[in-house]
Amino acid sequence: MINLCFLCGKVINKIDLKFIYNHQKKSLDKKHISIVELELKLLDGQVIKLHAYNETADDVFKNISKDDFITVQGKMRNNYVEIEKVSSSKKY
Numbered sequence: 001m002i003n004l005c006f007l008c009g010k011v012i013n014k015i016d017l018k019f020i021y022n023h024q025k026k027s028l029d030k031k032h033i034s035i036v037e038l039e040l041k042l043l044d045g046q047v048i049k050l051h052a053y054n055e056t057a058d059d060v061f062k063n064i065s066k067d068d069f070i071t072v073q074g075k076m077r078n079n080y081v082e083i084e085k086v087s088s089s090k091k092y
Helices: 054-063
Strands: 005-011 017-021 032-042 047-053 069-076 081-089
Touching (some): 005 047, 017 054, 047 054, 054 081
Parallel strands (some): 047 081
Antiparallel strands (some): 005 069, 017 032, 032 047, 069 081
16 A cells, blocks of 8 residues: 655644654664654645654754745655655745
């Protein structure tokens, strides 16, 4: 089964970068995981929750902001979409 989705819409919340500490990992670079959570309002009015992790989260935090129109490629999870690739446009 292929789990791939493409979405486009407007970011409707402020983006915050958060860190998760994983004490079970031995190496220093694996102990911290960065995460951002977004809400995306699609063209038909639906609101979808998006998550991005690690390098993707850093890119999203640096380049995406509230009210940006974005296009997302990701994977569907239980109650959110995990972002794999994202591109933005400042106009909606």
